[in-house]
Amino acid sequence: MKIPACLLTLALALAVFPASAEKADRDKPMNAEADALRYDDLNQTSVFTGNVVITKGTIIIRGARVDVKQDAEGYQTAIVIAAPDKLAFYRKKRDLVDEYIEGEGERIEYDSRADTVKFIRRAVLRRYVGATLADETTGELIVYDNPTDVFTVDSGPQSKTAANPTGRIRALLAPRNKASAPGTPAAAPSAGPSPNLRPSTTLGNDKK
Numbered sequence: 001m002k003i004p005a006c007l008l009t010l011a012l013a014l015a016v017f018p019a020s021a022e023k024a025d026r027d028k029p030m031n032a033e034a035d036a037l038r039y040d041d042l043n044q045t046s047v048f049t050g051n052v053v054i055t056k057g058t059i060i061i062r063g064a065r066v067d068v069k070q071d072a073e074g075y076q077t078a079i080v081i082a083a084p085d086k087l088a089f090y091r092k093k094r095d096l097v098d099e100y101i102e103g104e105g106e107r108i109e110y111d112s113r114a115d116t117v118k119f120i121r122r123a124v125l126r127r128y129v130g131a132t133l134a135d136e137t138t139g140e141l142i143v144y145d146n147p148t149d150v151f152t153v154d155s156g157p158q159s160k161t162a163a164n165p166t167g168r169i170r171a172l173l174a175p176r177n178k179a180s181a182p183g184t185p186a187a188a189p190s191a192g193p194s195p196n197l198r199p200s201t202t203l204g205n206d207k208k
Contacts, residue, residue: 031054031055031056032048032052032053032054032055033051033052033053033054034048034049034050034051034052034053034066035049035050035051036048036049036050037049043069044069044070044071045067045068045069045070046067046068047065047066047067047068048065048066048067048068049064049065050064050065051064052064052065052066052080054066058091058092058093058100059090059091059092060089060090060091060092061078061080061088061089061090061091061108062080062088062089063080063081063082063083063088063089063108064081064082064083064086064088065080065081066078066079066080066081067079067081075111075112075113076110076112077109077110077111077112078108078109078110079107079108079109079110080107080108080109080110081106081107082105082106082107087104087105087106087122087124088104088105088106088107088108089102089103089104090102090103090104090108090117090119091103094149098129098130099127099128099129099130099134100127100128101125101126101127101144102124102125102126102127102128103117103119103123103124103125103126103142103144104119104122104123104124105118105119105120105121105122105123105124105142106120106121106122107119107120107121108120114145115145115146115147116143116144116145116146117143117144117146118141118142118143118144119141119142119143119144120140120141121140121141121156122138123138123139123140123141123142123153124136124137124138124142125137125138125142125144125151125153134174135171135172135173135174136171136172137151137153137169137170137171137172137173138153138169138170138171139153139154139155139156139169139170140154140155140156141153141154141156142154153169153171154169155168155169
């Protein structure tokens with residue numbers, strides 16, 4: 001069922017999602033659907049449960065449960081929990097390019113102070129150019145840094161599957177000239193930083 005509008009007004013005042021999403025998203029209203037909501041004004045927490053779907057502009061997030069907390073300085077954290085045997089889902093459009101980031105995991109954590117998103121256990125991160133899959137990475141833990149477009153991937157025992165018995169990370173990274181949209185010229189070096197995702201050169205445990 002949809003949550004009553006009076007409750008949504010309280011809960012959706014908490015801005016949950018990354019500032020580095022498409023800039024137009026900042027001015028868009030946040031909408032949520034769930035089976036239930038528990039809002040605590042004193043502690044500034046909102047708990048959505050049951051087939052939760054939250055949208056804000058181009059941003060979409062889905063899970064069985066979403067916990068949102070806002071601190072005294074206005075920063076928020078959001079924890080998304082998947083239903084048993086399923087994965088929580090996160091998607092946003094990247095700024096200035098026709099590209100989308102999708103991520104899945106048994107648990108997703110967003111920290112607005114650090115502006116990072118973590119995909120935990122059976123984690124998957126994908127980049128689409130239009131509707132075409134360009135990059136895909138899997139691992140135990142993926143940490144995506146929104147301001148820099150850098151991500152780190154760690155392996156773990158829970159990443160082991162019949163197709164990947166070692167549990168090591170797997171990555172498909174398309175050449176940038178192939179992944180670019182047809183007819184789109186490459187950016188000149190003076191045009192600023194490349195908008196493409198950049199994997200970290202150090203895949204340590206410091207992001208856990």
